Amino acid sequence: MSDxxxxxxxxxxGSVPGPDSPASGYLLEAEGYRLVLDLGHGAFGALQRYVDPADVDAIVISHLHADHCIDLTAYIVALRYGGEGYRLRGPDKRIPLVGVPGTRDRLEAAYDPLARKLGLHELFSFATPIQGEFGPFALSYAPMNHPTPTNGVRIEFGGRSLVYSADTGESAELVALAEGADVLLCEASVAPDDEFVPDLHLTGRMAGEHADKAGVDRLIITHVPPWNSRQVAADEAASAFHGTIDIATPGAEFAV
Known part of the structure; x- marks a missing residue:
């Protein structure tokens, strides 16, 4: 078995879906286990290319900004009304959904603010982040530097590790979470000519600096808004990090 x-x-x-990509969403797989990490605008549609929604084993939402969670509302519709491949099977096939406190309230309000008896507990089993195992994966979390409660996530399997920054400004917690990781999937939202707002997002160079401080092997640049350049963000990162740098693009598959 491969590790x-x-x-x-x-x-x-980043921030909104672009002409060539949905907003944030990632599918992690090992030993047939499927873990979805964030599900922003349009990501649920892309998910269906790879897995039946009913066969997802767990969902982790880093924070409650719409570009990271709003397609959970589409997930509700699919699980409630969809045909084969969408309906949950078995006496308790609810999908574990891990998110910051208030995730269920946010989801109810986004789906239908007038409906308070949605029965979402029939579709998802809600939990807040606690270090532990999901199937073959071991997950740990750290709070990121963002205006709303946000968790970076470290996912480990078979001696390999990936860290997801979610959204963050400069963050010692991200460096600590990513220490020695094989892969850092890191946001780089701010272009060189953008006005820089502290404690919100990272530039490409800052993403590289965090990867360098953490001693990761590989940096994947992500969460670049459609009005900015992914390549410019990666080039900026390369000025501070001399390991392998890749650019996240929709449909790309990376081995960790």
């Missing part, structure tokens, strides 16, 4: 696991990019556009 590698894979991450497929469902969407990587």
């Amino acid at each position: 590698d696991f894979t991450v497929t990019v469902l969407g990587c556009s």
Whole structure:
């Protein structure tokens, strides 16, 4: 059995979906276990290219900004009304959904603010982030530097590790979470000519600096808004990090 696991990019556009990519969403797979990490605008549509929605084993949502979670509302519709491949099977086939406190309230409000008896507990089993195992994966979390509660996530399997920055400004916690990781999947939202707002997002160079400080082997640049250049963000990162740098693009699959 290979010790590698894979991450497929469902969407990587920052802040809004772009003309060539949904917003944030990633599918992680190992030993037949499917873990979805974030599900922003349009990512649920992309997910269906790779797996039946009812066969997803767990979902982790980093934070409650729409570009990271809003397609959970589409997931509700599919699980409630979809045909084969969408309906949950078995006496308790609810999908574990891990998110910051308030995730269920946010999802109910986004789906239908007038409906308070949605029965979402019939579709998802809600939990807040706690270090532990999901199938073959071991997950740990750290709070990121963002205006709303946000968790970076470290996912480990078979001696390999991937860290997802989610959204963050400069963050010692991200460096600590990513220490020695094989892959850092890191946001780089801010272009060189953008006005820089502290404690919100990273530039490409900052993403490279975090990867360098953490001593990771590989940096994957993601969450670049459609009005900015992914290549410019990667080039900026290369000025601070001299390991392998890749650019997340929709549909790309990376072995960790």
